Structure formats: C-alpha cells, structure tokens
Amino acid sequence: MRIEERRYTKADHFRATGYVLKTMKVTFKGAIRATKNRPCTILYPWEKLLYPDNFRGRPGIVLERCIGCARCAKECPNQCIEMVTIELPDKGKVKRPQVNLGRCMMCGNCAEACPTNAMIVTPEFELCSYSRGGLIFDPVKLQHPHKAGYEVNYSFALLSEMNAGGEIKTYAKNDNSVHDTIVLDGAKCISCSRCAKTCPTGAIEMVETGEVNPKTKKPIKQPKFDNTKCVVCEQCVDVCPKSALSVKEVL
C-alpha cells in the first residue's frame, strides 16, 4: 500500500512560497544550526572520534595469560596468525602467536576463540608502516596494556536443553562444565604419548591400562584427559599419528 502521497504539481512551480521561501527557510535553518553548534567534522590527526570500549582495532595479547594453544591461528579467516617460537624469561622456549596486520581484517574472531582471554581486541587502529615487515607484529610487539572490556566474552545456551524445555541455562565462553571433550579410540592408540607432550595445559596424562605388551613385557599406557584443564585446542587431535583422537561436541 502506498503510504504517503507526495506529488510534484505544476502549480507548485508558480507559487513563490513553494520554491523560493520554503527553500530559503531550510537554508537559514541550516545556517543558524551550523553557527550555533560545533561543526560535524573533526580535524582528524589532532582530534579523534570517541570510540566505545569494545571498539575493534588490532588484536593484542597479554603474554602472561597465553598458553600457546593456537586456537586463534586456527580461527583466523585470513590465516594471518602464525605460531612462532620465542624465549620467555620464566617459561623458556614457547610458541606464541604472531600477527600479520597487513592481512588482518580486525574481525575479532581470534579474541573470541581464545580460551584464556589472552588474545584481546585493542582500540588501536593507526597502524601505518613504511615497510610490510613493520606490519608483522611478533608476540612481544603485539602486547598491549590490558583493560577490562578488551576481551571478547559471549554466553551461549545449549540446543539440547532448549529443545527439552524447562529452564534454559546460559554458559559463559570458557565454562569447563559444558565444553567439548576429546575422546580416545583405544584400539587405534599406539601409546606414543605425543598428545601428552604437545598438550599446552598438561591435561593429558599417560596412565597404565593394566594390560601388558606381550613382546616387551612392559605395561601399556594410554592418554587420560582431565576435562577441567582441557581447552579443546585440538593440537593432540592434529598430532596423533594414528587418528585415534577425535572431538566430541556438546550440543
């Protein structure tokens, strides 16, 4: 249906109030408003727009919190995050994310995926550099003073609980009680313990199954997962030579 009929007629053309005085009214209104108020434009390099706390600029990192799980590198749509080895005074040689800001599109997905909120979204957006190398921020350069509100938190509900009816609980991003779990296919496991070595949180422990290897007469060990420590970074799934590990999703 047609909402508002407004049609230009030839009569308006000859009416002085129609196209002279009315337009002058608009002009003067604008002129008065422009003199009374401050201009809408700003002198950019000296004056900046106010941005809210959650403004999405370049990603930053709080190195003390980072555990090197590489979830940010997996989640990045532009593949601009790479895990590089750095030397930290208290932890020795560790892998930490390095961001190529020349490719980064500031989507904030890395901060959303981070299980420890080490990856943060900073409001820094002036990132010019004279060389492409200057845009590659290594973990040390990527650090940014932390402020509450820079982390990306979200809450979610589970579909199974919503379909079941009743009270719907919402869970925080890294709620340990509901997150996905890694499951082991014991028949495929060769007890190489690579998963335990690669685990960034130490959630995997090699325990004896009680069986004994008939050739070497040594007890067989298989990984056991501590779900309160696990952050579902899936590095163990990737490293497993026999694809014995898989992710079981909580839905």
Next chain:
Amino acid sequence: MPSDEMWINMGPQHPFNHGLWNLRVKLKGETITQAEPIIGYLHRGWEKMVENRTYSQIVPLADRLCYGSSLSWNHLYCLTAEKLFGIEAPERAKYIRVAVLELQRITSHLTWLMAVGTDLGSYTIMTWSIRERELFLDLLCKLSGARMTYNYCRIGGVRNDFPENYERDVNRTLDEFERRLRDLESLMDENEPFLMRTVGIGKMDGKTAMNLGLTGPIMRASGVDMDLRRLDPYEVYEDMKFEICTHTDGDVYARYRVRMDEMRESMKIVRQAMAEAPSGPIRVKAPRCPPKGNAVCHVEDPRGESLMYMVSDGTERPYRLKVRSPNFVNLSASPPMLLGFKISDVPAIMGVMDMCIGETDR
C-alpha cells in the same frame, strides 16, 4: 555507423558509477539507443574463497560483500547456515537481529542518498545525509565494535547483547532522526532542479518490472507490492507492524520516495523490536559440521531480494556457496530503463539504483 551515432564508455572510472563497472551507451544525438552494462572489474572470487574456510570463518567474510549494508549479508549467511545446521536462534536473538537489520537498512539508504545527492549535483544532500548516517554508525559501533563491517551475527544467534542503556540511545537517535529526515526531504521535494531531473525519468511499469525480475525498492516503485519481509517472513517480521512502501509512478522520483518512506517504516520496526524483545539467551552453540544436504534462504536486503544457497558435504567447510545479489538483477534491467532517455539522465537512473559492485561481482 552514421556520424551522429556513437558509443560512449561510462566507466570503469567515472564519477557517476559507484564502484568499478562500465556502462556502454550508444547515442544518437543525445538520446540513448542501446545500452550495455559490463561488470567483472571487482571479481574477488568470493564464492570460491569461502569453500576453503570453515563455517564460522565465513561470517566476517560475508561482511565484505557489501560495505554499505554489511549486516544484512552477514545475517543472511548466518540464517542460511542455521537452516543447514538445523538449529534455530533463540527468541531474543531474533528480536535483536530485526532491530539491528533495520538500523542497517536506514544506514544503507542514507549512503544511497548521499550518492544520489552528488550524482544530481547537490552537495548539501550528501553532507546532510552523511551527517545523519553518523548517528546510526555510532549506535552500531557501540553495539558491535566496528563502524562498517560489523561481524555481529553468529551461526545460532548474535555476538553480544545490547550494551547498557542501548534502548534509550536508540530511541533518542530515532527521535532526532525523524526531525532531521523531514529537513532532508525538504531538500529534495521542494527542489526544482531535483524534481526536473527525476520526475518522469526512467519510467518502468509494474508488468515490465516483474518480467525483468527487478527486486527491492525499484520494484516497489513500479507499484508491485513485493517485500520478502511480508511475503516470506524470516526472524520475527511477521509480528512487526509496518507498511510496505510502494509507489505507482515507476520513475526515478518514485524510487526515491519509496526509499525515504522505507526509512520511516524501518524506524517503526526498530522501536517495536527494541520494546518487545524478550529476555533469555542470545546464542546457541552451533555444531562444527552440518549434516549432508543443502539449504537456501532469501531475505529482503536494502537493495532487494538477496539469496544464498549452500551445499554441504558433511565436512566443516561448505562444498558450495552461491550468492544471488539483488543488484546483479537490477543492473541487467538497465538497458530497457535507459532506452529513449538522454545521456544526462543516466546518473539519475543508475544512481538511484544504489549500485554496489562488491556484491554484484563478488
């Protein structure tokens, strides 16, 4: 070829076309006798690119289809993915989405108005509409953290809830914008040169528009009552009270009027959705891999009917993602719209179409 006929390339770099595309027109004197739009200058291979991304990674990439209305593309992708995954967003997320989508529609229409203003030679229209657009950009920035590419919808809900005092801010902005929209309209409706360049130009009746497959405000300006928000309601549009704006004239002026009226209707929807939003969760956890199958979904973009078709082979990346852009269809109808008019009418006819090459070429 007779000496009074000639081909003119309007583009790919031309002040009237927004984005990279070429309009070849054949002139006899000053009258257009043949027209041929040529696109493909901004082809980024988006559809192929997303076949190498996981489902959650495509969400920010869907923003980049059109910077003018990034949220509607973002939302369309999430809606299609939800259909494919077989999940549904919680009730509150649906209301939030509707409110935010309508804010995005106003922003998109103001961007269009800015472009039309410069096309038709009025810089005041441009500066004013850009100034008013800033109000909405601030609102959306406060909500999602970015001014243009929001990355706000997620598969199974939205990224975050409304910030503090958001409803108050939105209502204040809308009150202020309603006043300013009246001023903005008077710039065009009482402007003799603007009317001379728009009334009766680019006429197209409803039957031709339907046969050419036009969508969106251009279709509605020809008197066809077609709006997917009403015909195939998604989210919670069926609970919203709003009118579908149509006009009977089918000329450039009618298309301009339809968009201006649509902004008013969008404001109504935003207020309703903000007031009626129930409390509850805003996001459900989406599985990583969808079941095998396909899903198709269409929504009413600010420019018309946009559609996504997604095929999954059971892995964590889509097998195929097809995008149907409203502008691609509208652009193909430009020759019959242009024929018989003067070359100086081209900016008015094509400018009012709200060209966005990012989504047309993909």
